[in-house]
Amino acid sequence: MSKRTWVMLGGGVPLIGLLALLAWASITTGGNPGGLATNSDLFEYEIDAEIARDFSLDLIGGGSLKLSDYQGQVVMVDFWASWCQPCRVEAPTLAKVYQEFQDRPVEFIGVSVWDNIGDAEVFLQQEGHTYPNGFDREGVIAIDYGVRGIPEKYFIDRDGILVKKLSGPLTETTLRATLNELLAN
Secondary structure, eight states: OOOHHHHHHHHHHHHHHHHHHHHHHHHHTTTTTTOOOOOOEEEOOOOOOOOOOOOEEEEETTEEEEGGGTTSSSSEEEEOOTOHHHHEEEEEHHHHHHHHTTTTTTTEEEEEEEEEEEHHHHHHHHHHHSSSSSEEETTTTHHTTTOOSEEEEEEETTSSSEEEEEOOOOOOHHHHHHHHHHHHO
């Protein structure tokens, strides 16, 4: 073999190895960015009731909102991403229950984290979500709330107190029961 062939083999083999490693990492994580888990099973975290941290959110499709503008309502803040399979599983449940509670003092706020804005828009259109959804580009809101994985829900009572944290995809029964419990207080 010529010297040129050896040089090409010497550079090509490591490059092929690197590409194989990147492909393997992407396949095993499902394309999920590192550090954020997906929650496949429903779990309730013990939390200390405290005033919910206020945030501003740029909405997908335009406009913005502040959490504090929803004082007097029960609010569910949902952290999700379009690449999250459990988020896709529960999306029809969220859309359906939101429609059922529209005539009551309840609001859902979706927060897309570590996602592509175009993919998030398509996801919302496909799932028929009509409640406000925004894009947490840097994950600042998620970090501030201590999100450990997605989907993850934070429930805030009418006084602005964070009272419940549920991780994993919700069923209609669990979501309705949680909202009714908070409305009854």
